[in-house]
Amino acid sequence: MTQQFSLNVNGKVHAVEADPNMPLLYALRDDLGLNNPHFGCGLAQCGACTVHLDGKPTRSCVTPLAEVGNAKIVTLAGLGTADKPHPLQAAYVEEQVPQCAYCINGWIMTAAAFLRDKKKPTDAEIREALTGLKCRCGTHMAILRAVKRAAAMMG
C-alpha cells in the first residue's frame, strides 16, 4: 500500500513513506512536522493549505503524494523568516492583518506568486487574483491593504 516518496520542502529533501493517495498536506503536517499549512476544507475551496509547487500556488489538501513528483515545495515557513521576511509577510505585520490568522497560508502564498508575476497590479486585479480564498474573520480590507503595500515594496 505505502510507497517511498522524496519530498523537497523549503530546500531540504525528506523521505516519506505513505499511501500514494494521501494528500501532500498530511505529509507536510504529520510526517515532516510542519505546522503550516492548515487543513480548512480538504476540498480546495478555501486555501488554508496552500503551498507552492515549483512556484505555483497549490492546494495541498487535494494534491496526492503520487502527483508531487520532484516538484520543489515551498510553505509559508519557507517563504521568508523574521530576519529575512517576504514583502507580504512584512506587510501583513505592518498592516496588522489578523483576526485568527488560520487562513494566512492561502492569502500570502497565492499573493506571493501573483505579485512575483504581476507588477503594479490594480485593486481589481488583486481581488481577481485572490478570488475564492476564504477569510471567515472578515479581514479582507486589511488583507487588500497588505497586498497593496507588498506590491509597492516589490516595485
Place this chain on the structure above:
Amino acid sequence: MTKHEKSAAFSRRALLKAGGALVISIGAPIAFEDVCAADAATAVVTKPALTPDQLSSYIAVNAGGSVSVYFGKMDMGQGLSVAIRQMVAEELDVAFKDTKIFIGDTATSVNQGGASGSTGVQEGGHQMRMAAAEARRVLVEMAADKLGVPADQLTVTDGVVHAKSDATKKISYAQLIGGQFFNVHLDWNGKYGNPLYAPGKANPKDPKDHTIVGQPIPRDDIAPKVFAQTNFAMDVKVPGMVHGRMIRPAVAGAVPVKVDDGSIKDIPSAKVVWDKGFLGVVADKEWDAIKAARQLKVEWSQVAPPFPNQASLYDHIRQAPTRKREEGKPVGNVDDAFKSAARVIEAEYQWPFQSHARMGPGCALVEIKDGKVTCWTGTQKAHFVQTGLAATLGVQQDSVRVIWTSGPGSYGRSDADDAAMDAAVLAKAVGKPVRVQYMREEGTGWDPKAPASIHQARAALDASGNVIAYDYLSKGFSRIDVNTNGSEPKDTLAGQNLGVDIKSGDGFGLPGDSYGFVNKRTAWETIAPLLDRASPLRTAHMRDPVGPQIHFASESFIDEVAAALNADPVEFRLRYVKDPRDVAVIQAAAEKAGWQSRPSPRKDQSGDKVSGRGIAYAQRGPSRVAVIAEVDVDRSTGKIWARKFTVAHDCGQIINPNGLRHAIENNIVQATSRTLWEEVKFDRKNVTSVEWRTYPILDVTEAPEQIDIVLINHPEIAPSGAGEASSRPVPAAIANAVFDATGVRIRRAPLSPGNVKSALS
C-alpha cells in the same frame, strides 16, 4: 470552610515572616502572633492558591522585573491581549514592553468567563485594571517601608518606585518582589465567569493621567503567525498521540445499530469507538483515520426525517407553540394606542439559520496520563471546558487542565467545545492521547447554529404622522438551545450522543435602542428545537448572538416608518432617539458620510444598475454604533455590492484605537457576508450546507471598496464591548440602502442574488 478560606489558611501556614526574612514552615504548629506576622507579608516565595481572591492569580513580577499577566479570558484574534496588557501596564506604571500575558490556561488563570459577549475589556479588563492598581499600591507601600519615605510621597516610573522629591531614593519592583508572589487578598464577589470581580483597596488612575491606555500599540502575535511559528490547537502534538474522526448520520437523529469493524480491517491500526449514538474511529496516522471514517460500514436506526421543508421554515416558526416569552420594560399602553391610530404600519422579517463555518473545523487534543487530563483546544471558554471534561470523564475538576490554544476563528459557541468532548471520550476509550479534527462537512453541517427567527413589528401613527405606539416581537429558536459553553455534557454532541438527559435553554433578545415612543412594547418568544438531541440545527451563540437578526428587523422597520412618512431616515431617527450618545453616533456617521437629507427611495435612477444609501444604528450593552451603507444593486442579476460603509462607534474609553478599528472593520465585513450570502440549507433529513459551495460567504471580489470609521472616545466612561457591536446594524443598513436604490423592501435575509432578483421582479 470555603475554598477561599482554605487557601488563605494554607498561605499563612506555609509562609511566616520573621525579622524581615522569609521563613518557610510547613506543617508546624502556628502561634497566633505568627499568623498576624504572616498576614503582614505581602511577598511570598510559594505561590498562593489559584483562587480569584488572590492578587497572585492575576499578576506576578518576575525576577528580572518583567510583569506576567494571567488572564481568564481569551483573545480570539481581535488583539484583546494587547489591550489587557495596556490596562495593566498603565495601572502598574511599567513599560508596556515589560508585560507578558498568559491567557486561557486553567493552570495559570482563574475563570473570568472566557471569550464571552465582548466582555474582554468591559469585564475582564476591568478586573485586571483593579488588580494592577492594587499591585501598585502594595508595591508602593513595600517601597515606603524599605526607603523610609511615606507612600504618598512616592511615585513610580517604569517599574521603579522613587521619592517624588528625590529620584535617587528608589527601589525597583524587581527588588521588592521579583521572583516572589503577592500574598494579597482581594475582595472577591464570590462569582466566577464574566461577573467575577475582585478589587483591592486601590482606586485605578484618573483617565486623564493615562499614557499607555489609548495608544495604538501594535500586536506582537502577528509576526510569529506570518512566519509559521505559532502552534494553533490543530498543530499540537504529544508523544503516542493518535488521530480520531467522528462519524455522523446521514439522517439527523439516527443512531448506529450495527457497526462492521471488519470493513476497516485493511487500514493499519484503525479502531472503532462506539457507545450508543457516539461513533468514531482512531488510527495512528491521520490519513488512516480519515479513510477509516469514510470506509466504515454502519447501519443506522430508521428515524422519521426530523426537519420541515426549508420553504416552510418561517411558517413553522410562526405556528410553533411558544416555549418562553419575555418582554422588555413596557412603556404606556400599546394596545389602547393602536385603537386610536390614524394609520398602522406593520411588517414581518425573516432570518435564516447561520453557521459559524470557521476556517478550520473543530479540533482538540486530549491526553489522559497518570490520573491527569490535559486538553489543548481553541475553545472560547477553557475553564468551562475543564468542568465539562471532568463531567464527561467522571474525574475531579482539579485533575483536568485545559490549555487554550489559538483556533481557526471563533465567534461564539462553535464546534470547538464539541471537539474537546469527543476527543476526551475517544482518548478514554483507547487509552492514548487522541487528536480529533472534524472534517469540513462537520464544521459547517454539524456546528451549533445561529438561530433562525421571524420578527413582527408594527407602529401606530396619529393623523399628524407622529408615532404613538410601537410593538415589536421576535420569535425563533433559542440562542441557548445548547448553552454558551461546554461545561455540561448535555450541551455537547458527545454528551447528547451518549444519552445524557438534555435540557434546552431559552433565550433570545430585544432591540437595543433609545427610541422614546410614548407607548412601546418589545418582546421575544422562543420555540422548541426541530430535533431535540444531537441535532445539526441545534442553536447557540454566534457573533453578537441574535443581534444581527433582531436589528435587521427593528432598524429596517424604523426605515419603513420613515419612508411611509416621507421623512429622511436620519432625521426621523433623531426625532425619537433619546440617548445623547446614540444621537452622537448617528450624527457622526451622517456627517462623515456626507449624508444629504431626503426621504427614501431615490427617484432619480433608471436602468438595471442603481445605487442607494441606508442607515441603521443600535446599542449593544453600553456600546452604540451607527452604520451607513452605500450599495450598488444590479437589478438584472439581483447582485448587491456593499461598496462603502461609514461607521460611528462609541464604546466608552478606547484602550487601543488600532485594535478597535480592526475589530470594527472585520465585524462590518463578516456581517455583510451574513447579510448578503449566508443561509444554512437543509432538507427533511439533514443540513445540506456542508462546505463553502453550499454555504457561500463573501468573496474578496465583493469586499467593500471603503470602510470609514469614526471613533468617539469617552475616556471618562468605562470601556465597553467592541468585539461584536458593529455587526448588528449592518444587515438593516444594507437592506435600507437596497430600498433606497430600488424602492423594494427586502424583509428576508440573506439578500442573495436569487432572493433579491425574485423580490425585485
